[in-house]
Amino acid sequence: MTLPTVHLGTTDMEITRVGFGAWAAGGSWEYGWGPQNDEESITAIRHAVEEGVNWIDTAAVYGLGHSEEIVAQALKGIADRPYVFTKCGMIWDDDGEISRVARPETIRREVEASLRRLKVERIDLYQVHQTPDDDTPVEMYWETMAELKQEGKVRAIGLSNHSALRLEKAEQVAHVDSLQPPFSLIDRTCAPEIDWCARNGAGVIVYSPMQSGLLTGAFSRQRVDSLPEDDWRRRSPDFTGGLDANLALADALRPVAERHGVSQAAVAVAWTLAWPGVTGAIVGARRPDQVDGWLPAASLELTPEDLGEIAAAVERTGAGRGPEHP
Numbered sequence: 001m002t003l004p005t006v007h008l009g010t011t012d013m014e015i016t017r018v019g020f021g022a023w024a025a026g027g028s029w030e031y032g033w034g035p036q037n038d039e040e041s042i043t044a045i046r047h048a049v050e051e052g053v054n055w056i057d058t059a060a061v062y063g064l065g066h067s068e069e070i071v072a073q074a075l076k077g078i079a080d081r082p083y084v085f086t087k088c089g090m091i092w093d094d095d096g097e098i099s100r101v102a103r104p105e106t107i108r109r110e111v112e113a114s115l116r117r118l119k120v121e122r123i124d125l126y127q128v129h130q131t132p133d134d135d136t137p138v139e140m141y142w143e144t145m146a147e148l149k150q151e152g153k154v155r156a157i158g159l160s161n162h163s164a165l166r167l168e169k170a171e172q173v174a175h176v177d178s179l180q181p182p183f184s185l186i187d188r189t190c191a192p193e194i195d196w197c198a199r200n201g202a203g204v205i206v207y208s209p210m211q212s213g214l215l216t217g218a219f220s221r222q223r224v225d226s227l228p229e230d231d232w233r234r235r236s237p238d239f240t241g242g243l244d245a246n247l248a249l250a251d252a253l254r255p256v257a258e259r260h261g262v263s264q265a266a267v268a269v270a271w272t273l274a275w276p277g278v279t280g281a282i283v284g285a286r287r288p289d290q291v292d293g294w295l296p297a298a299s300l301e302l303t304p305e306d307l308g309e310i311a312a313a314v315e316r317t318g319a320g321r322g323p324e325h326p
Helices: 038-050 066-075 104-118 138-151 164-171 191-200 221-225 243-252 254-260 264-273 288-298 304-317
Strands: 005-007 014-016 018-021 055-057 083-088 090-092 098-100 123-128 154-160 178-180 203-206 280-284
Touching: 014 018, 018 038, 018 288, 038 055, 038 066, 038 288, 055 066, 066 083, 066 104, 083 104, 104 123, 104 138, 123 138, 123 178, 138 154, 138 164, 154 164, 164 191, 178 191, 191 203, 221 243, 243 254, 243 304, 254 264, 254 304, 264 280, 264 288, 264 304, 280 288
Parallel strands: 018 055, 018 280, 055 083, 083 123, 123 154, 154 178, 178 203, 203 280
Antiparallel strands: 005 014, 090 098
């Protein structure tokens, strides 16, 4: 299948509007999604690639290296492999304790470890995952990222979960190729950062466009209550205090989905892609059939009437936070 593509910012990479997110492939860890079958992860990744998805997003910290290893297994033997995006800046000790660290020496150790786990000669997009715990100046770690790009270890460099102020400071050192912010109908708080990217030629690949499954239409209060104890969503405010409003918003997507003959998940993802400045959306899957649910978002164009109906549902339910669709 051929999916629509678009340039990632000013890079030479043309990416599909949706990419495969390998967070859940990490399995059980502090921010895991509960137990995950490795073979199902591999099959899901391969299915997405066979259906035309041409990029995979992971991170070193997902499963403490395990997700990157699973991505490598999934891509083994694929001649025309998809782009591989990963992240640094979250390191762990022998006890699995995670710290947000982004210093020149740690970034250089991390990139070599990721290259080994992913079994690639170059990472297509390398991103700093979070702002550091010790508030290391962004100019310091961004200079190291720019050096990695110049050395050819990575093809493009990006920031994830960074404010517009930090983006501006990084831009003074080297061009920010892309930003990865959380963004969905429920969480719209990164709109200022997306606007900054649109004005400065940076690509934007949003994560959690289905708000970790809440907007798929497959959730209920009973299902939330039955999530495994090691599923990080049990601790998320979106799955606790604001759950009823979020489920009502998900249900309001049903008529739009039915008109287009797609799933509610596809509508939720397409809504993020319709936001000015958004290049692509990272969408996760734990099984191949979940890929089929959101894949139509890659080519789904919501009409002004669709967007108006969704905006009215946001206002009616009181779900989410941040500005409405411009």
